[in-house]
Amino acid sequence: MTIGDRTPNPRAYDAVTGRTRFADDLTFPGMLHARLVRSPHAHARVVAIDAAAALALPGVHAVITAADLPTPFGVIPWTQDEHALAAKARFVGDPVACVAAVDEQTAIRAAALVDVTWEVLPHVLEPAAALAPEAPRVNELAKHGNVTKSVQLAFGDLDAALAGSDAVVAASYDFAGSTHAALEPHCAIGQWDPAGGLTVVSTTQVPHYLHRELARVLELAEDRVRVIQPPLGGGFGGKSEPFGHELCVGKLAMMTGRPVKLRLTREEVFYTHRGRHPMHLDVRLGATRDGRLTGCDLRVLIDGGAYASFGLVTTYYAGQLVTAPLRLSAFRLDTTRAYTNKPPCGPKRGHGSVQPRFAFEVTVDRLAEALDLDPIELRRRNCLEAGERTINEFLVRSTGFRDCLDRVERASDWKRKHRQLPFGRGVGVAGSFYISGTNYPIYPNEMPQSAVQLKVDRSGKVTVFSGACEMGQGVEAMLTAIVCEELGVAPGAVRVVTGDTDLTPVDLGGYSSRTTMMAGNACLRAARDLAARVAEVAGADWRTRPPVEAFRVAEARLGALGAVGSYDTPKDVHGAYRGGTIGASPAYSFTAHVAEVTVDVETGQVRVDRLWVAHDCGRALRPQIVEGQIEGSAYMGLGEALFEEQAFHPSGLHRGPSLLDYGLPTTLDTPDIVAMIVEGGDPEGPYGAKEAGEGPLHPSIPAIANAIHDAVGIRLDALPFSPARVLAALTPRPTGRS
Amino acid sequence: MQPLPPLAWSAPTTIDEVVAALAEGVPGEVRLHAGGTDLVPNLKRGVTSARRLIGLGRVAELQELVDGPADALGVGAAVTLDDLGRDPRVVARWPAVAEAARQVASPQLRRMATLGGNLCLDTRCRFYDQSAFWRGALGGCLKADGDACHVVPTGRKCVAACCADTPAPLIAAGAELELASVRGPRRVHVADFFAGDGARNHTLAPDELLVRVWLPAPAPGTRAGYQRLRRRGAIDFPLLTVAATVVVERDVVRAVTVVVGALGAVPRRLRGLDALAVGRPLDAAVRAAIAAAATRQCHPLDNLGDAAWRQAVVAPLVRRTLEALEPATAPDAASLR
């Protein structure tokens, strides 16, 4: 196996044949089961908790409440506004107590016996209402009222740019919240060893951040905490911060001396959430008659839910990440994230930028219509070039966006379809870019973002130790490909050890599409260092012989063979203004989508017939995995476009916290997805590689919206494009093509 | 996976044993388990108090399709929907019933799910088909543990919907049910089996077993169809069901039955269609008139959400069903032609 060949991901076989052992498959002798007691109220103070009846139930070992875990936590050090167990519940489902018992049934019964006395408080569900002066205060640890963060930035002279435009389109959009719905619900197991310390096995995308928070909240030295992350059954951002239930199993294990497991039910996953933020977006975008974009004015009100999560970053991303792939001459953003009494929102695949991307790309489509230009042509006239900086000063070292547009245009037969299909059928286009990792870690430090250790022994086996998070996306396969390429070994001779803070060097985690760029570069450096040393003693032609021969020579001459490599980001790729680092990345991926749809004008039902997706990932280290990421992303976007919504009753109760009610697309709702890889190469990425896991989701939603407009002449500015909404927009039927 | 509460299980092999076990059990505590695809989720959600389950999987008689008098077909209550939807006799003579069976849920579920369970399916409502925690947070409702209905706040009766696929086409086909208990057998038309209370929408006694569904031979010239509305291409329960049986003789309608389901507790048989259709060809005007009658008579509720949208879709769905009728071939149809 080498870079770019089409060997399938071996872990995929394990997953589909049931061999993978997930966190919930693990049991330990004497293990207890824990269950959370959750608030039935959207906003209520815990006046008292009487656990006597629960503790009296045979088999119950412990009940803990807010007082047992008093230290606030949160993934972003500046907004630690959450407790493992709340003293005041801030949404329906907020946990306030946790019981541990001999088995799950007993834990369920005990949880029901925990008697909570509530003082119900007025609640607020909408961000606009939450910002009103008389609104109830959702989170007392917030620094300013119900605001997590508010960002105002301006680049260039927006007013002049819009005044000098031949066309300006102003439109407003409402993006509904959605959740990750990873197949595997969260699960954590705490184990306490008085000599060795605490071990927590958890379904986490961020073992390192969890490690830090466990130590801080449980008041343990960091060197007494170990986090193990087994293979994940999907994450999509829903497992990328420390959670209260992880702290609870740690605490309960320390109290009882027994292993303690807590696995969320599907319903609880909907309450734990941290999914896509609902946003209200107002956009103004201008262009000259010849199709040159001028200024963009973007105002976003973000519905954060009860806790900050990554919200500080979200608030920046919601504005900062619309400035490519198209060049703007002026840009102003004003984004605010408000607290509300709902499950907290956070990062979901395409964190913070899928919503403004929807608004921006539909606005571009409107502008193309206003200028009577083909929307692909309009985009082509405004492509940023490699080496250019965006209006907000992000350095774009490589872009294949033009190629992406060409590819989808040709593959979809765009020129013969756009504005030409019969009424009820249409095509739409959209484009996007995304980061390949955040340029800075979430807590300030000057250490590398990722490190890899290689161990080679005389058997010829190479072991890769990496803190990166394998969650089905192919970290093992990616690291294996790099080692095979550099050391000439067969894939079967490579072992990859990930996700264990005792065994592996630090990697900051599986988020922001950072792993190929960062762990990949760290691994590449380690492997090249090792290869150089082997070459020194075994001769420059060592690769012409079986590698194990050279390894033996090297071990004999140099002693134990190993190497380390690490990666940190370049610091000259962004502006120096406050916030200029957030949204900055060592490299950006680019994507274009064309969607073809059929609209049933009598029922309002939309069928997506086909999606063509071209994605510039720089270089596909494992093309099959890249195609899988493109398909999965497009699928996820389609689900958000047509079906999904985290919806709530006026009481704050989730409308349907189950997979049946939530409604992910089935295979029958999923069109053919034509995944096309564009490879231009990026100077920073390993072998030129950039991200592929999140970028390809972005254009899905606006491409479908634009296709619906092409089909039946309606603009859908609120998600999801449910048949009820489509039918309502069709009546009275606009004068369109017939 | 959410664990099940502790349950006792028995698996009798004859109908007599089943009805005896039913008669011995405390009503509410003992429950028949056919495919379990409705019962098991309800047990997990704590909406049934059943603690003793009687499995029907080993009762051979319930798994069979038998030929009856006058070319009728008897379908055992424990025949799976997958088998029902593929059976050549059903496909040829009761195409709407076969189609409904094929529309249920998803392939995996259809291989477990039975026809009897489909007819006895608990009614559905988005304020009820939720966990114990959720219903508690809402404060319960008329159907269980509460005193208000969240769909019709002024109402005194639960209006949860019959969301099974097969009742509408079975009613349109004139099917009958054969029931058994220690008190003896009885027969009832499917249309009379249902009762207008969402809390308990059928008239099965607690000790009764549904043994067989009798499909009467279609009259010569019968055409039948079934269509349903769903959010996604699979898995979802129907948001509307429409079944139609039309008998056409020498190009004019002799009889017409249209049944619309997933409205309230009982599938609704449209009234007054004879005046619109009988004696006329089933042309676009007649189909439109029937669709308009359906709109007037059907009033979807918020029990399944999106009431206004579902109301708007009643007419096109009825019209499309009438446009896509398939011949229900009587066994001697070939000789009639």
Ligand SMILES: Cc1cc2nc3c(=O)[nH]c(=O)nc-3n(C[C@H](O)[C@H](O)[C@H](O)COP(=O)(O)OP(=O)(O)OC[C@H]3O[C@@H](n4cnc5c(N)ncnc54)[C@H](O)[C@@H]3O)c2cc1C
């Ligand atoms: C995700 C999902 C999607 C679904 N989608 C659909 C759908 O689209 N359309 C649809 O119609 N249904 C749907 N269902 C419901 C269900 O799968 C079917 O209705 C199925 O036919 C029920 O049959 P069963 O054998 O599994 O019933 P069970 O769960 O075994 O029983 C259901 C009820 O009927 C009673 N019962 C069963 N057999 C008899 C008998 N012989 N005599 C007396 N009482 C009996 C049981 O005691 C129980 O009360 C869905 C279910 C799920 C979980």
Ligand code: SF4
């Ligand atoms: S219709 Fe009303 S009473 Fe019946 S289940 Fe729904 S909310 Fe409860």
